[in-house]
């Protein structure tokens with residue numbers, strides 16, 4: 281339920297993660313994770329495929345010189361390496377290969393205290409060739425006793441340099457007797473890249489991610505052994521927050537326990553972990569379902585005022601959407617608290633699976649940007665507003681048209697109106713019969729008022745756009761109307777996936793419309809590269825314009841300075857034009873706003 285990046289761990293690119301380690305308080309008592317660290321192979325949860333094999337190797341005296349333990353963090357790689365070291369050096373080892381866990385040697389190794397024969401190295405801080413050479417020299421010394429093994433446990437092994445691996449390869453090719461190397465890594469593919477020859481010298485084991493149910497049952501066992509009662513939902517929240525890491529689950533349990541006495545409640549876990557209350561998530565979901573866009577702002581402000589981590593909220597909201605999707609498809613939503621499951625089930629009919637998928641996709645697209653942003657509140661608000669305004673029916677029509685024989689923009693080219701675009705009435709989906717160019721024959725009446733000197737240049741209708749049927753009343757085309765709709769035209773093109781064309785249109789400016797419907801666009805002199813895409817795709821631009829305004833017949837594009845002579849003596853700046861310029865200036869100035877507008881495809885209102 282907690283989204284925080286853990287860059288080094290490929291398993292964590294899902295949005296769920298843990299609070300950074302720095303948030304864990306230092307504890308003076310023996311932490312649960314430490315106290316309950318396995319002492320024998322059979323204690324190791326979940327990874328029985330590895331522990332059984334290792335125990336068997338010890339029992340039969342067939343221990344390899346090098347092991348590679350791969351898997352996500354917190355699943356027991358280092359623990360198992362230590363148990364292996366204990367088993368190799370135990371004075372009272374069982375015939376099955378289990379260490380006793382109690383003798384002096386076992387206790388020392390288990391505690392991780394300095395041992396002559398077990399050396400733990402963190403490759404993240406000792407990755408150079410010098411360290412590897414030193415390691416090699418040290419490895420040549422015999423273990424401290426005849427019966428003992430020297431075990432090197434190299435953590436984060438993927439951090440070792442190629443040179444370090446080369447030095448290690450020499451040891452592994454001719455290993456000294458009774459020396460065992462155990463490499464642990466979360467990213468084995470990096471080792472394959474830097475040290476392929478080494479891989480063939482190592483026995484590789486892949487550890488499983490620990491499922492929520494296993495984490496929960498282990499937590500229950502540990503807390504029972506501590507004589508601590510816990511609510512089932514408390515265990516569920518801890519297990520989910522741990523995201524497959526037993527170590528983290530126990531640390532988080534410690535953290536929650538340190539916050540109070542008595543039964544461990546779900547509320548205490550939420551408080552300790554800074555989890556967003558599920559009520560808040562459900563309330564925001566309601567707000568989206570009921571399209572109460574305006575209520576987004578106070579809702580987010582309330583979260584922010586309460587000190588909630590908006591990243592955590594976004595993660596929790598994403599988890600809820602995911603669970604709602606599963607429920608709406610007939611599943612049970614996975615590991616959820618009972619309260620959340622009930623809340624989501626009750627709301628199952630309010631969203632279609634398609635809506636949920638779209639929201640999840642949008643949310644996931646935003647997530648990486650969200651983490652880096654210093655404007656999380658704005659990003660969250662705009663995202664939720666967008667969800668609240670999502671036009672669900674139109675999306676399906678959109679989809680149908682995309683799949684239609686004409687393909688995108690092959691037909692009438694009427695894009696789905698973007699939700700925030702207001703109450704315009706674009707003719708939706710009614711494929712217009714080919715027309716004779718709409719208003720080319722109908723002289724414009726009053727709407728030429730703002731257009732520049734009318735150019736009596738009725739061009740042949742060869743490039744005539746397939747102007748949509750004028751079944752819905754659309755205002756007659758004019759410079760003012762075009763200018764007012766310009767951003768919308770850009771976002772409609774974007775919505776159709778015509779990013780490059782949208783960019784070109786964005787750089788152009790309507791300067792005149794003739795009575796015959798001939799639109800002249802002007803590009804800044806620096807925008808020359810947009811000339812070609814605009815003229816090539818003129819009919820596409822015209823059809824998008826046609827969805828909003830009637831009577832457009834032809835598109836001419838010119839560059840500002842080249843056309844200086846032709847341009848009207850004084851370029852009139854309409855109110856809309858000024859506003860648009862100001863907006864684009866604002867967008868240029870404020871990168872965050874710009875990113876948010878792009879990411880969310882929102883139209884900014886004054």
Ligand SMILES: [Zn+2]
Nearest residue numbers: 370380383386
């Ligand atoms: Zn022992």
